Amino acid sequence: MSTVHLAAYILVMAGTTYLIRLLPLALFRREITSPFIRSFLFYIPYACLAAMTFPAILSSADTHAGSVAGFLTAVVLAVRKKSLLTVALAACAAVFIVERLITLL
Amino acid sequence: MNDVILTDRKTDFRQGARDGVPIALGYFAVSFTFGMAASRDGIGAFWSALTSLLCLSSAGQFAGLEVIVAGGSFLELALTQLVINLRYLLMSFSLSAKLSSGISTAPRLLMAHGVTDEIFAISVCRRHLTPWYTWGAMAVAVPGWTGGALVGGILGEILPGFLLSAFGIAIYGMFLAIILPPAGEDRAILAVVLAAMALRAILSWTPVLKNISSGFAIIIVTVLVAGIAALLHPHAEEPS
Numbered sequence: 454m455s456t457v458h459l460a461a462y463i464l465v466m467a468g469t470t471y472l473i474r475l476l477p478l479a480l481f482r483r484e485i486t487s488p489f490i491r492s493f494l495f496y497i498p499y500a501c502l503a504a505m506t507f508p509a510i511l512s513s514a515d516t517h518a519g520s521v522a523g524f525l526t527a528v529v530l531a532v533r534k535k536s537l538l539t540v541a542l543a544a545c546a547a548v549f550i551v552e553r554l555i556t557l558l
Numbered sequence: 559m560n561d562v563i564l565t566d567r568k569t570d571f572r573q574g575a576r577d578g579v580p581i582a583l584g585y586f587a588v589s590f591t592f593g594m595a596a597s598r599d600g601i602g603a604f605w606s607a608l609t610s611l612l613c614l615s616s617a618g619q620f621a622g623l624e625v626i627v628a629g630g631s632f633l634e635l636a637l638t639q640l641v642i643n644l645r646y647l648l649m650s651f652s653l654s655a656k657l658s659s660g661i662s663t664a665p666r667l668l669m670a671h672g673v674t675d676e677i678f679a680i681s682v683c684r685r686h687l688t689p690w691y692t693w694g695a696m697a698v699a700v701p702g703w704t705g706g707a708l709v710g711g712i713l714g715e716i717l718p719g720f721l722l723s724a725f726g727i728a729i730y731g732m733f734l735a736i737i738l739p740p741a742g743e744d745r746a747i748l749a750v751v752l753a754a755m756a757l758r759a760i761l762s763w764t765p766v767l768k769n770i771s772s773g774f775a776i777i778i779v780t781v782l783v784a785g786i787a788a789l790l791h792p793h794a795e796e797p798s
Contacts, residue, residue: 454629459605465632466622467612469639470646475670477650479663485651492788494648496750497780498675499741500787501642502617502733503754504779508762509772510730515723523724527731531738537731538587544731549724 514548516555523548567690574680574694581676581695582702588616589703591728593710595620598722599627603711610707614674614700618643620729625773638773641780649678656687665689672696746791754783 485491510527514520526547530540589610596606601623613619618639625635650673657666669689672681677699681692714722741748761767761775770778 454600454626459601459626461632462622462626462635463605463609463612465635466609466618466639469636470613470615470618470643471671473640473643474646474650474673475667477647478654478657478666478670478673481651481654485648488792489788491648492791492793493784494645495793496747496784496787497641497645498617499737499747499750500754500783501621501776501780502737503751504758504776504783505617505621506730506733506737507755508759510727510734513726513730515719519723520727523727523731527727527734528738531731531734532742534739534742535735537584537735540735541587541591541728541731544727545724548727549721552720552723 514552516552518555519548519552522551567688570688570690571694571697574691574696575698576694577680578677578695578698581680581699584676585699585703586706586709588729588732589706590710590713591725591732592616592619592623593707593712594714594722594725595729596623596707597711597714598726599623601626601711603708603715606711607704607708611700611704614671614703615639615643615646616729617733621773621776625771628771628773630771630773634771634773637777641777645675646673646678649673649675649682652682653678653687653692656682656684657689661689668693672700674699746787746793749791750783750787753787754779757783 485494510524511517511520514523523544527540527544530543535543592610593603593606596609597603609619609622613622621638621642622635625638650670653669653673654666666689669692672692672695677692677695680695681687684691717725737747737751741751757779758775761770761779
């Protein structure tokens with residue numbers, strides 16, 4: 454990919470994101486009252502993060518076994534409300550351990 | 559009179575900067591994994607740091623990275639950003655409603671870049687919100703976010719492959735840590751999470767459907783699932 458192409462991609466991302474943040478602050482000075490729109494916006498982060506996580510997480514490491522081990526570790530710790538950093542590092546550690554074990558076998 | 563206003567601005571800015579410190583630390587960690595993922599995909603540390611500085615959005619940047627690596631169109635990239643970052647629209651509406659209407663457009667332009675989940679959360683809790691508070695938080699959090707991507711990008715270029723393989727899962731671990739705790743307490747959120755995962759899996763595993771690019775697949779799943787949930791089960795709470 455050329456540098457110019459990459460820079461254009463980044464500008465498109467940044468521009469779109471900035472416009473979304475800017476328009477209400479700059480133009481509107483009252484709140485959204487529609488319960489449907491409020492609920493829709495409320496659910497978006499959950500739907501989007503879930504869709505980004507699964508099944509992509511299953512191919513996030515070099516080996517399938519490592520990914521699955523990391524996924525299960527993350528689910529168990531996240532359900533127990535561990536902090537973001539703890540969950541992330543424990544998932545990494547699980548992948549690391551399982552992948553080291555595989556190479557030993 | 560002017561002195562009083564100046565002191566207020568200074569106090570507000572300092573308070574924002576202080577509240578921004580824990581945010582900056584968390585940002586550094588998440589952005590670090592972004593820099594690493596980007597370098598794995600062949601995007602250099604400078605470019606991931608620039609992306610982080612200009613976009614300041616975690617899910618948006620990770621989804622954008624997928625589209626860029628897949629060579630998607632500018633339209634697809636813009637649409638993924640629009641859908642994934644649509645929540646900022648609501649946050650921006652709430653902040654706008656909290657600001658005194660006497661605050662002119664220029665400070666609002668500068669404040670808008672700082673509308674993220676975390677900075678919004680601390681800003682909206684202020685009794686009297688001024689742009690100076692949000693700017694104080696941004697002054698600490700934005701360098702944390704940008705620096706994380708830079709360091710992650712540099713390490714991504716020098717660390718051995720087996721370590722990078724282990725780090726690739728970090729961002730998904732964080733996403734799970736964000737969505738699963740509220741899902742455990744609210745069945746509607748749980749249903750949204752499970753439905754979104756199932757639908758995304760169907761889209762990536764079914765013949766023909768799996769040809770849909772990842773960016774569009776995320777858009778389709780997000781709009782469908784969040785839309786149906788909003789119809790079936792309107793949510794009364796403030797979005798977080």
